[in-house]
Amino acid sequence: MIKILIERRIMPGLEAEYEAVAREAMRQVLGAPGFGGGESLTEQGHDDRRLVITKWRDLNAWKAWRDSEQRGRVMQDLYPLLTEEEHVRIFAPSY
Secondary structure, eight states, X not given: OEEEEEEEEBXXXXXXXXXXXXXXXXXXXXXXXTEEEEEEEEOTTOTTEEEEEEEESSHHHHHHHHTOHHHHXXXXXXXXXXXXXXXXXXXXXXX
């Protein structure tokens, strides 16, 4: 199992629009092969900063979702709401 951390910064005033698109993205990913769950967090004191944490069976499952047309369609709606490109980090168990 791996974890994907995605950091995003939202344009001021567009937080509600972001939340709607992010909920749709979470609905879309639920059926993705290898998806093991996820959560979205807001940085305390910074309403424009989000951290999305998802669990995946393995790196191939994540890459399949990342490169899918389904995610691409959702991201087309999300990218205009961000102030910069999202930052993705991949973590694996260290045992």
